[in-house]
Amino acid sequence: MFDWNRSCSYDEQHKRRFHMTARSRLKKLAAELALPPGSYDLRSNKAGIAVSGEITLHHDRAYIQVGQFGMSSGHGILIRTCKSRTDYTGGANHFVSLDMLDDVTALAAAVHAITGIGRNKTLSSDRRAA
Template sequence: MFDWTKSCSYDEQQKRRFHTTARSRLKKLAAELHLPAGSYEVRSNKAGIAVSGEVTLHHTAVYIQVGQFGMSSGHGILIRTCKGRKDYTGGANHFVALAMLDDIPALAAAVRAITGIGRDAVHSPDRHAA
């Protein structure tokens, strides 16, 4: 397991591992949400030496950003709706724990609950085939 709470400040190796691991997990999240190829991008901004920077999954309808910006609260994943990939402000901010990157199905469930994205791909047990 990756230690999401180990600070990236002034630690280039930790920051590199943080960004590499977060990018990988966000790509797995996109697959779990059944986001079509080309409907999203995963990008990384390492920012300055004193901060973690952020890794972002930006879909046409959801914006998910990972960083160490909420460490005192344990939250470090921002989830919000958006209207296209040029919308950087989007809907209301919702935060979940960085540790959810270690449980992609649970993180996908949180994204679905907050944004409605990917619900069509989820098969309800009471849904009957036609």
């Protein structure tokens, strides 16, 4: 498991792994949410030496950004609605733990609950059982 809470500040090698691993997990999140190819962008901004930078999945209706900006609170994934991929302010900010990157299914459920995008696997499972 990746140590999401180990600071990337002044550690270029760890920052590189942080970005690579977060990007990979966001790709898995896009697949878990069944986002069609071309309906989202995946960007990485390494920023300066003293910060983690951020990795962003920007969908037509959701903005999800990973970074170590909430280290003291334990939060590092920003989730909010948006109106397009040119909307960088969007709806209200919601934060979840960086550790959710280790459970992409749970992260997808959180994204779905906040933004409404993706499939609701719980609902689908309940319908099949009925």
